[in-house]
Every structure is written in C-alpha cells, then in structure tokens.
Amino acid sequence: MKPKLSLVIFAAAAILVAAAFSGSHLLTARAAQHSSGFLLLPPAAPAGQQVLYGHIKSLGTKGGHLELRFDPAFLLSGLTATRAKLEDTGSGEVPNDTYTRDESHKLLTYLMSPTARVTVLTNEGTKGISSTVIPVSELVRIVQGKPNHHKLYEPLDSGIWIRVRIDTVREVDQQYKP
Numbered sequence: 001m002k003p004k005l006s007l008v009i010f011a012a013a014a015i016l017v018a019a020a021f022s023g024s025h026l027l028t029a030r031a032a033q034h035s036s037g038f039l040l041l042p043p044a045a046p047a048g049q050q051v052l053y054g055h056i057k058s059l060g061t062k063g064g065h066l067e068l069r070f071d072p073a074f075l076l077s078g079l080t081a082t083r084a085k086l087e088d089t090g091s092g093e094v095p096n097d098t099y100t101r102d103e104s105h106k107l108l109t110y111l112m113s114p115t116a117r118v119t120v121l122t123n124e125g126t127k128g129i130s131s132t133v134i135p136v137s138e139l140v141r142i143v144q145g146k147p148n149h150h151k152l153y154e155p156l157d158s159g160i161w162i163r164v165r166i167d168t169v170r171e172v173d174q175q176y177k178p
Helices: 002-036 078-089 136-143
Strands: 049-062 065-072 074-077 098-101 108-123 129-134 160-165 168-174
Touching: 049 136, 074 078, 078 098, 108 136
Parallel strands: 108 168
Antiparallel strands: 049 065, 049 160, 065 108, 074 098, 108 129, 160 168
C-alpha cells in the first residue's frame, strides 16, 4: 500500500514541477514578446475557434453591426511553398521561404467584434518595427483608406491572421513579410 502512495505523491510532484516550468517558459516568451514589441506567432485558437490567414477586402458597418469581408489564403513555407509555387507559376523560387497561395478569391463574411484585439505592424520614429495594438475603429479607418493614428510599417496587403469563433472575429494580427 505504501509503495502505491509514494508513486502517487511522486507523480503529483512531477506534474507540479512540469506545470511550473511550462508556466515560467510562457511568461518568459510573453516578456520577450513585450520587450521586443513584436509578436512571435499568431496565438493558437482555443477549442471552438479557428485561426485563418488571408486578406481583408472590406470592413464596415452593415445592418447595425461591423462586417468583415475576408479572402482566405494559405501562407506556405519550406518544401510545401516551393512545390506550390512551381505548380502555380512554373518557378520554384520562393523568396524568404514563404509563398501565399490564394486559390479562389471567394470572400467569406464575418461579424467583427467591436472589442476584438487588433495588432498591426508600425514603424514610428526611432522605435523601429513593432507590433501595436489598435482599436477596431482604427482598423476600420485603415481598411477604408482614411487617415489613422499610426504609421503602418507595410500595408495590410502583407496578410493578416484572424481568430474566429463561429462567425465572429475575436482577434486580428498583421503578418510580417520580409
């Protein structure tokens, strides 16, 4: 009976150590991201949500709510990018190891949460390129070509990642293209 109890205690201790290590690792990654001002990767979607890459074609009010028209695409790298580009264009040269395949240009319609987290790439003054959180209202101005408060490092044509729950966008992150 005692050997089983010690095994349970040992297993519980191992789980606690692993949890503490992974938590500190996440905190370190968040601290590095915060200090650099740069998002490392789009956040993973929790259960019931999905992350999509593509391009915003329009964003505005329709029927009393914000509506986003989105052109989904594949952001490919490595062998997948090389072969896809070769099939699409006859050339397998893939600058910066990324290739965007946008097969249909058929748009999807999503509701845009007015509280969605929006991160764009900016280059203001001596700070260099950094990820900047902006309100949804400013994203609307950017998409509609109106003046905005931040100077984008590159246009949104570089692509964006959206995190969606059912039919509503919860997060938007601009993709950096070297």
